[in-house]
Amino acid sequence: MILKQQLQQKQVQRLILAPALQQAIKLLPLTNLELIEIIDEELSQNPMLEIEEETTEEKTEAGAEGEQKDKAEMEKEQEEAKKSIEVESAVDVQKKAEDQEFEAYFQEYFDDGFRSLYFEEKKAPDLENIVSKSLSLWDHLNWQANLTFFDKEDKEIAQYIIGNINEDGYLISSIEEIAKAMSVSLERVNQVQDKIKRFDPVGVGSLDLKEALLTQMDYYEIKDELAREIVSHHLHLLEKSDYPHLARSLGISLEEIRSHIEVIKDLDPTPGRKYSQEKTFYVFPDIIVKKEDSEFKITLNDEGLPRLRINSFYRKMLAQASKENSDACRFLKDRMKKAFWFLRSLDQRNKTIYKVAKYIVDKQKDFLEKGIEFIKPLTLIELAQEIGVHESTVGRVVANKYIQTPRGVFSLKYFFHKSLSGDYGEEISSLRVKERIKKLVENEDKKDPLSDIEIGDMLARENFRIARRTVAKYRKQLRIQPSHIRKRKYWMEEA
Numbered sequence: 001m002i003l004k005q006q007l008q009q010k011q012v013q014r015l016i017l018a019p020a021l022q023q024a025i026k027l028l029p030l031t032n033l034e035l036i037e038i039i040d041e042e043l044s045q046n047p048m049l050e051i052e053e054e055t056t057e058e059k060t061e062a063g064a065e066g067e068q069k070d071k072a073e074m075e076k077e078q079e080e081a082k083k084s085i086e087v088e089s090a091v092d093v094q095k096k097a098e099d100q101e102f103e104a105y106f107q108e109y110f111d112d113g114f115r116s117l118y119f120e121e122k123k124a125p126d127l128e129n130i131v132s133k134s135l136s137l138w139d140h141l142n143w144q145a146n147l148t149f150f151d152k153e154d155k156e157i158a159q160y161i162i163g164n165i166n167e168d169g170y171l172i173s174s175i176e177e178i179a180k181a182m183s184v185s186l187e188r189v190n191q192v193q194d195k196i197k198r199f200d201p202v203g204v205g206s207l208d209l210k211e212a213l214l215t216q217m218d219y220y221e222i223k224d225e226l227a228r229e230i231v232s233h234h235l236h237l238l239e240k241s242d243y244p245h246l247a248r249s250l251g252i253s254l255e256e257i258r259s260h261i262e263v264i265k266d267l268d269p270t271p272g273r274k275y276s277q278e279k280t281f282y283v284f285p286d287i288i289v290k291k292e293d294s295e296f297k298i299t300l301n302d303e304g305l306p307r308l309r310i311n312s313f314y315r316k317m318l319a320q321a322s323k324e325n326s327d328a329c330r331f332l333k334d335r336m337k338k339a340f341w342f343l344r345s346l347d348q349r350n351k352t353i354y355k356v357a358k359y360i361v362d363k364q365k366d367f368l369e370k371g372i373e374f375i376k377p378l379t380l381i382e383l384a385q386e387i388g389v390h391e392s393t394v395g396r397v398v399a400n401k402y403i404q405t406p407r408g409v410f411s412l413k414y415f416f417h418k419s420l421s422g423d424y425g426e427e428i429s430s431l432r433v434k435e436r437i438k439k440l441v442e443n444e445d446k447k448d449p450l451s452d453i454e455i456g457d458m459l460a461r462e463n464f465r466i467a468r469r470t471v472a473k474y475r476k477q478l479r480i481q482p483s484h485i486r487k488r489k490y491w492m493e494e495a
Helices: 020-026 032-045 056-068 072-106 135-150 150-163 175-182 186-196 209-219 225-233 235-239 243-250 254-265 271-275 312-326 326-363 365-370 380-387 391-398 430-442 454-462 467-476 483-494
Strands: 050-051 288-293 294-298 308-310 402-405 408-411 419-421 427-429
Touching: 020 326, 032 050, 032 308, 032 483, 050 326, 135 150, 135 186, 135 271, 150 175, 150 186, 175 186, 209 225, 225 235, 225 243, 225 254, 235 243, 243 254, 243 483, 288 326, 294 326, 308 312, 308 326, 312 326, 326 365, 326 380, 326 391, 326 402, 380 391, 430 454, 454 467
Parallel strands: 288 402
Antiparallel strands: 050 308, 288 294, 402 408, 419 427
């Protein structure tokens, strides 16, 4: 058999994504801040697009001047305006005819529902309202190391140790690994580490919880020997809140052990968190829901986004280039197509987000008016079928989107959760069940807390039939400890 290369033509039918569809899909999951970056990038690449600037200052100045004019001047201006109406109307008719002719030329890139985005330009925040950057844990430790270690080798060891401390303040590398990496003795590394553990915050650079707590007890000169004994040998019982076993191990009563545990509670188990770099994330809602009379009004939050339009200069240039320069005409036509695709994609994004938000608001109207007890289950498939789009499209829309409601600001994903069946066939939201479990635990008898089986029985009497393992799963998601640990903590507090 002879192998050779040859060309063959084959006709196949397959589904492909057009460039306009790809762009529309790309814009769906973006937040408003991310969308601003895309718009800026498109403006820098496509001369056919431009930002329509607001003229509020000009309008204000004109209004101020108008107030200073007397009635005689105003009447004179009105007469002159009447005389110019005919001339202006003729110009408007001609311009409108040119626009219609141009739009007809690109009719395939238009639809009846097309509208450009209109967004108000907002004033930038004042500099005094901007929060300054806080000092990090590692900067704080390095500053103390420069004031403590003057030997070059000790300073290098200290910097290496500080570089291997995590956000909780614990050393993630062993002493042996550090000694091997720095080619120094274990004793020297231990000496440097001991000094770092007494830096602010005290206990930072420890290898584990026990070492951190003991370092703090030494630094603050705590003389409670039983507390030291608990930290040194019985920390695992303390973590489980097994106070009876702990009391028997130490040979004392529950009443006596309480004071020693209070001493340990005053220590910091995560010393590095004092300088944590965790930032507060301010949510920028994409959708705003307000109640007017008895109806909920939905608006898209377009604050900060520019208003786009087709550049009139290049638009006229395209009409002239079609007769004079074919290369320029092709270039401008290509940019014009991309501009229309981009504007339509933005418009389609807003329409899809609005449809999703409207269905959620209509579905959860009782929740918005009455609270969590009336929230209803909702899935991506259900919403996709109702608004006539694919499930993946809805998934892109709800990603990183927030909605501001009279009940507060929620992520759109908050409203999508599983449903449970009641005794009478109705669907019950899992969020509603979790809220009920939380209230049952809050109102339980602290001396005899509810077990998962008892919670399941109480929910069953309220038409919430779920298995014990489901109760345990929801309880863990709510960060509620098991009944035996809740009981131990109560008796220890009351002892």
